[in-house]
Amino acid sequence: MTALDWKLLDSEYLFKDAWLTARKDRCITPGGKLVDPYYVLEYANWVNAVAITEDGMVVMIRQYRHGYGQTILEVPGGTMDPDDPSPEFAMRRELLEETGYAFDILIPLGSIAPNPASSNNLTYMFLATGGKKIQAQQLDDNEEIEVVLMPLADLKQLLKENKILQSLHANCIFYALLHLKELC
Template structure:
């Protein structure tokens, strides 16, 4: 335990749903000061991948995002389901469902927090390589996803032009492009 860590004295759930849970915590700082209320949003962990086809193209998807109010360009990914045995299993499932592609290798690149001050979950980032289309998409009822196969240069231009607004996806792209030698950090 880090000496700067707070102690949670109590938690009260304000709202619980499959996709969002909000709680109010009462916390104690190391100096004894009480922080009440402190609000936390609970989500399942998320996964996303920079997915390369066997031909070296990157799979990029487009879909409407209600909270943002626009159709946006992003990486394949989604929420871990309770039955997913691991983040890697969840990523394989999401890639197959959203793109119809299966991959020879899926490498874990680490995890990041969308907002560590309010959200309790992380996004697990992956680099998938050797992708081959093996089926049609298997989308949820509320999903409409267009899949594009773009060159590394086209994806780098999307980043330069700020055309990928999902920060967690930009982060994964930077890690994956650095790992594959396409950029230097």
């Protein structure tokens, strides 16, 4: 197997903020080609979950997404905080904050790279089962989230009809359905 990794010669940060960091790298390829500049966006890792209540309903959320300019249906999830000790901890926190539900079991479904060409983070995916509503939502100041409960069959149909627009969430749903042996 041929080594294809680039060698990093240097990096310069162009912008740093809590939600976005951009850097400009200078690299050399194994074939000796200089790549200058190469821009990388640094993000914290993310988590998301297909969440199923104890009575078999899927917990979805609807919220406005400003980058896209529309309100869309998604699975619960969010950014890992720097003090989260693990992706599972972050996922349990996000589920409770966004939906008010706590879950008996979190099954790791793997991780995916949102855009490895230009971003450095991972999204950790989970299947959460045994959900119980135990509190009201505890949303961030800029969040307005509607909780939507639906049968698993409805979620499968939305996926088949390409109506889950958030690609990271569509991936999570796919892996959850695969785990549940519900793909067809």
